[in-house]
């Protein structure tokens with residue numbers, strides 16, 4: 001399958017273009033301590049963060065720092081194609097593990113000993129590159145929860161299609177390209193916190209892909225920061241802001257409980 005025609009990819013992008021739309025919104029869930037929603041190409045992903053909170057089960061407790069946990073899951077209706085058995089599987093366990101390791105390296109967990117920080121990533125619609133899109137949303141959700149981190153990590157994939165190095169593969173490029181490398185990048189420290197690879201590349205090709213991934217990560221990170229700033233403004237304006245689009249909860253009954261008459265003692 002040809003993936004590059006006249007220098008353009010099948011969706012019209014150049015080799016360094018990211019997919020559109022690329023939009024991130026912070027603070028979309030009421031119950032979570034922090035949350036974010038990302039639309040990246042045809043991916044639609046929600047991330048929720050709970051914590052730092054009591055660590056259950058207790059045998060997971062680390063007396064020196066917070067335990068960071070991550071669950072990546074793909075909804076049964078997430079893909080445009082049949083994708084086999086739903087629910088936890090080898091792939092989702094692997095992705096949960098590598099994303100957990102990314103955040104273990106950026107969260108200042110020593111500040112919250114004996115607690116747990118739970119990160120949930122739910123892929124509602126999938127079209128390639130969900131692990132990097134998911135961790136991009138999770139980084140925003142963690143910042144929205146006020147969890148101190150060394151950086152807001154950005155996810156991006158780079159690799160080789162039709163003999164050329166490019167970034168941000170859609171599902172067909174992922175499936176029919178020669179090599180795909182998902183990255184998690186901290187631009188502040190210049191660290192690569194996730195680096196996986198399938199296919200074969202030369203040393204020079206890997207170096208080029210890393211350079212292009214850093215360039216792409218800058219664009220992703222700008223949008224993460226923009227989403228967090230918008231959330232901050234929203235919180236400032238509304239106080240503890242409810243999730244957008246959802247009206248504030250009314251008490252079940254507006255009636256006041258009967259008050260004791262003056263002089264009468266409050267019964268227990």
Ligand code: CDP
Pocket residue numbers: 078079080081082083084091126127128129130131132171174182
């Ligand atoms: O999503 P990501 O590229 O990080 O992970 P992958 O395991 O390389 O999967 C590539 C793509 O294949 C996913 O993003 C989905 O679009 C699709 N896929 C699927 O539809 N069902 C699966 N069980 C696994 C992958």
